[in-house]
Amino acid sequence: MALAHVHTRDLDEAIQAVGEVYCEHELALDRKARAIDTTLDVSAPIVRLRYGAPVHVDAGNFPDLFLVMRCLDGAGSVRQGGRRAVWQPGQTVPVSANVGTDFDFGATFSQATIKPDAQKLEALCSGWLGRPLDESLRFELRPFSEGLERIWGSTLALLETTGSVSLPPVAEASLQEFLLTLLLQCHPHNFSEELARPSQPGPMPSRLVRRAEAYMQEHAARPLTIAEVARELGVSVRALQFAFQAARNSTPMSCLRKVRLERARQALLQATQATTITDVALQNGFFHLGRFSALYKSSFGESPKATLARVMRRAGAITSPAC
Structure with missing residues (x-):
């Protein structure tokens, strides 16, 4: 997945970098702030952003942009359609598309955000x-x-x-x-x-x-x-x-999970030396490997690791020369 990192103390550069990830916007420093110190990290699907100064962001009508924003540090707030929500560390607020939106972020506010399509x-x-x-779909702003x-x-x-x-x-x-x-x-x-x-x-x-x-x-x-x-x-x-x-x-x-578990089991029963449990899980739609292992064991009475080991032992016995 695409990776990007920006660290800048230049206001215009910060506006451009953040705009490319989110949308065109206006960014204003708090009157007491001397300079910006922005860090932007994109490791899809998570975007991390910290301005390093108290800022006000006018994002316009947020065209076709939903955000699920989690506060990691500091405090901030968002306004949409006459409503206002406040962040504290560990809180997540969904921000809806196509409605007038502006943000106020404190100097230490940092976020981890997902942009749903x-x-x-x-x-x-x-x-x-x-x-x-x-x-249009509108999430409650809280x-x-x-x-x-x-x-x-x-x-x-x-x-x-x-x-x-x-x-x-x-x-x-x-x-x-x-x-x-x-x-x-x-x-x-x-x-x-x-x-x-x-x-x-x-x-x-x-x-x-x-x-x-x-x-x-x-x-x-x-x-x-x-x-x-x-x-x-x-x-x-x-x-x-x-x-x-x-x-x-x-x-x-x-039902779909059961079908995919059966496919995963068949893949493990037909495993080669190149087969890995991670590949089998991901190729069959299981992105959480711990949950895949638990579901597999519940369905078939053995872990995927045990299935793979048994198949590999059998393959070794078949291919080994007689003594």
Whole structure:
């Protein structure tokens, strides 16, 4: 993934560098500040920024730009549409696209930010609803709940470990859907109430589930998402979830996970000397290796490490010359 680092005490250079990562904006130093000391680090998908001086940022209408901003140090605030949110260390605030936005950051404020793809985020919300959005998606301008903050902190730590690794498309799609779903399901926005209402799948949920299972089996090698499955079957994600609950007492994601675990097991059973557990996990959409190992052992009664070791021992016995 692309890496970038900028450290500058030049105001114009700071504005240009930050603008290339986010959007065009106006930056003003606090009257008491003598100089800026900006550090910008980009290790996709995380952007880290520290201005090193108290600043005011006028970001205009934030065109097509969603940000999920976590305060690492210091304090800051953001205003959007007449609302204001304040950061303290360890707090995360989602900032919505296409609305007038300005920030005030203290001298020691530093952030770790993820930029969700606006088009994909709104498309996923539309897929969950089963209809086009009739207005722009707007998250409530306030910090995450304690529970969501814990999950988000763990997610950032995971992303730190994968930031310099080029993930296979299947793992990349799985990670992206996880992040977007986490935002849509766990932080309030203007479609939250509608998403929370039950959706009926029709009179034959078992038939819909069988079609979904067949589609997942056929396309499991692709960067498949649950939203895509629902779209291909002509239903909303909520309707698909309801069908799986009614027919299987399960979820579409559990089904896709099971299909991918089976594929991962087959890959390990056919392993060569070049096979690694990390590669097998990532190629089958599992970006969290610890969770992959736990799911694998729960499903097959042995760890992926044990499967691979057994296959390698057997291969060694087959290829070794007789004494």
